[in-house]
Amino acid sequence: MNKERAKLHGRVHVFGDDINTDYIIAGKYKFKTNDMRELARHAFEDIDPEFIARVQPGDIVVAGNNFGCGSSREQAPLVLLHAGISAVVATSFARIFFRNAINTGLPVLQCPVEGLQNGDQLSVDLATGEIMAGDGRKWQANPLPPVMLQILQNGGLVPHIKKHGGFGFEGGAAD
Amino acid sequence: MGRTIAEKILANHSGQPARAGDIVLADLDFIMGQDGTSPLAIDVFRQMGGVKVAEPSKAALVIDHNAPSPSEGVSALHDMMRGFSREMGVQIYDVGEGVCHQLVPEQGYVVPGDLVIGADSHTCTYGALNAFATGVGSTDLAAALYSGKMWFRVPPTMRVLCHGALAKGVTAKDLVLFLVGQIGADGATYMALEFAGEAISQLSVDARLTIANMAVEMGAKAGLMEADEKTLAWVAGRSARQPQPVQADADAEYEKVLEFDVSDLPPYVAVPHRVDTVVPVSAVEGKRIQQAVIGTCTNGRLEDLQQAARILAGKRIAEGVRLIVAPASRQILLDAIADGTIGQLVAAGAALVTPGCGPCVGTHNGIPADGETVISTANRNFKGRMGNNKAKIYLGSAATVAASALSGMITDPRRVADE
Ligand code: SF4
Numbered sequence: 072m073n074k075e076r077a078k079l080h081g082r083v084h085v086f087g088d089d090i091n092t093d094y095i096i097a098g099k100y101k102f103k104t105n106d107m108r109e110l111a112r113h114a115f116e117d118i119d120p121e122f123i124a125r126v127q128p129g130d131i132v133v134a135g136n137n138f139g140c141g142s143s144r145e146q147a148p149l150v151l152l153h154a155g156i157s158a159v160v161a162t163s164f165a166r167i168f169f170r171n172a173i174n175t176g177l178p179v180l181q182c183p184v185e186g187l188q189n190g191d192q193l194s195v196d197l198a199t200g201e202i203m204a205g206d207g208r209k210w211q212a213n214p215l216p217p218v219m220l221q222i223l224q225n226g227g228l229v230p231h232i233k234k235h236g237g238f239g240f241e242g243g244a245a246d
Numbered sequence: 247m248g249r250t251i252a253e254k255i256l257a258n259h260s261g262q263p264a265r266a267g268d269i270v271l272a273d274l275d276f277i278m279g280q281d282g283t284s285p286l287a288i289d290v291f292r293q294m295g296g297v298k299v300a301e302p303s304k305a306a307l308v309i310d311h312n313a314p315s316p317s318e319g320v321s322a323l324h325d326m327m328r329g330f331s332r333e334m335g336v337q338i339y340d341v342g343e344g345v346c347h348q349l350v351p352e353q354g355y356v357v358p359g360d361l362v363i364g365a366d367s368h369t370c371t372y373g374a375l376n377a378f379a380t381g382v383g384s385t386d387l388a389a390a391l392y393s394g395k396m397w398f399r400v401p402p403t404m405r406v407l408c409h410g411a412l413a414k415g416v417t418a419k420d421l422v423l424f425l426v427g428q429i430g431a432d433g434a435t436y437m438a439l440e441f442a443g444e445a446i447s448q449l450s451v452d453a454r455l456t457i458a459n460m461a462v463e464m465g466a467k468a469g470l471m472e473a474d475e476k477t478l479a480w481v482a483g484r485s486a487r488q489p490q491p492v493q494a495d496a497d498a499e500y501e502k503v504l505e506f507d508v509s510d511l512p513p514y515v516a517v518p519h520r521v522d523t524v525v526p527v528s529a530v531e532g533k534r535i536q537q538a539v540i541g542t543c544t545n546g547r548l549e550d551l552q553q554a555a556r557i558l559a560g561k562r563i564a565e566g567v568r569l570i571v572a573p574a575s576r577q578i579l580l581d582a583i584a585d586g587t588i589g590q591l592v593a594a595g596a597a598l599v600t601p602g603c604g605p606c607v608g609t610h611n612g613i614p615a616d617g618e619t620v621i622s623t624a625n626r627n628f629k630g631r632m633g634n635n636k637a638k639i640y641l642g643s644a645a646t647v648a649a650s651a652l653s654g655m656i657t658d659p660r661r662v663a664d665e
Binding site: 089091093094097098099105117136137140141142143144145146163164165166167170171174175216218227228229232233237238 | 269271282283285286289290293294295323365366367381382383384385386388389392393395397399431432435436462465467520607608609626628629630631633635
């Protein structure tokens with residue numbers, strides 16, 4: 072992945088375990104419209120009503136286990152992207168959310184990052200998996216497999232497929 | 247080293263060795279989208295430059311989540327799906343046909359050995375038919391329609407062996423709630439589950455669908471079972487395609503093997519607001535309820551409606567309780583009309599709603615009021631799931647829900663069983 076695009080820096084919003092897709096964007100909104108900017112105004116509404124007033128472009132979501140569990144709604148990563156979130160770092164992810172995030176171009180890294188508070192600074196390097204807090208504390212995540220980095224680097228699966236006229240890799244070890 | 251069901255099906259469809267952890271690009275046998283995910287997928291399909299669906303006969307769209315439409319916004323999205331279906335020659339199941347996860351197996355789209363994706367998290371249901379079936383999002387759906395393929399990370403497998411036989415009055419739903427409680431809501435994340443053992447073999451295919459349906463409630467990518475004579479007979483009545491049953495090797499490599507003797511299990515419920523907070527029904531008996539729901543892709547099949555009717559026939563639900571019944575498909579509704587089940591339920595006070603998701607996802611058809619308690623046969627009880635985050639949702643079998651509707655409070659169905 073392109074070195075510059077792989078490096079992210081932002082303020083964090085901290086969430087706990089099992090943040091499901093209904094908490095990210097309630098089902099009652101998702102069926103109303105395909106307009107993600109409109110939906111993004113309701114991100115995390117049921118569990119953190121101040122989030123949307125607080126969030127700034129480039130911010131990073133930090134969470135515990137099983138982030139994004141629940142439905143397959145792709146609105147969940149899209150809403151985060153449209154709210155300005157640049158990456159999600161969680162102890163673990165629900166797998167559909169993880170796929171959807173990669174496919175829509177939202178970087179996700181799996182790593183237990185603890186002891187942070189809303190507003191703390193965090194740097195994330197997707198290519199190496201290095202994560203560093205503003206106070207110098209460091210964590211090491213597994214870097215993403217090359218296929219996923221490629222899709223993210225292209226900005227998601229849509230631009231990736233457009234560029235390659237297909238998936239652009241033939242399986243196997245994929246590098 | 248031997249291989250798991252997941253590894254074999256993904257190998258057969260990718261031409262790769264497909265060992266756990268590998269990433270493969272595989273050919274799909276069937277692709278499904280519902281009305282919550284398809285509209286976005288259609289947008290994405292066009293953005294990808296899609297002008298035709300790779301194999302229209304291997305795909306279907308289902309209008310089930312908001313059927314009939316509760317608002318103009320939803321109607322516009324439904325209309326968009328109908329237009330896409332006409333233009334692309336893809337089958338659409340419109341309002342009233344049923345829940346996607348009932349229709350796909352019932353209409354014969356899945357046979358043992360298949361690789362299926364659906365843009366809905368409970369696509370894992372078809373694992374009961376020995377198919378690797380998994381839920382994806384709208385972009386994956388779009389890419390699959392565009393190319394007929396999808397990339398997969400081959401999952402490791404957790405094998406769950408259920409020995410013994412379920413006691414009388416205890417159902418597949420009770421068994422799977424017990425398993426969710428044991429394994430936890432994220433206990434099988436990224437994994438495939440293989441369910442096996444006598445307790446599974448003894449179940450009907452419909453009951454097995456209930457178990458595979460909730461694999462995703464343990465975080466799993468798929469919930470697989472081997473095909474036996476029951477499976478093959480069930481599929482033969484619905485599909486002309488040749489099944490390619492896939493068995494796990496005796497020396498397959500598992501991430502984990504869990505074994506349970508399930509002979510003494512009681513009926514269970516999941517209590518608010520987590521699906522893996524599971525207790526015997528007896529532990530919460532007496533809790534007042536205001537709404538009871540029988541339906542959904544978990545327990546809206548004929549057996550479930552019959553279970554409920556056996557408890558409710560000739561009686562009347564408690565005052566102050568609303569019982570909503572949503573058969574999982576039009577065919578089930580017809581069968582349940584023909585055998586008298588629907589008459590018994592409606593006479594007992596049930597409100598019958600359109601075959602489909604019913605009130606499961608909280609957009610219409612029975613949104614609870616603040617502070618109300620609901621007992622439902624669905625698979626999820628997150629806060630806000632049914633459209634009101636100030637309501638509480640318990641999950642149980644159709645028998646438990648019917649018994650609770652009868653008494654107005656959570657009730658062990660064995661207390662009111664007919665025999
Ligand atoms: S019945 Fe409920 S869980 Fe099943 S597909 Fe519909 S909304 Fe999803």
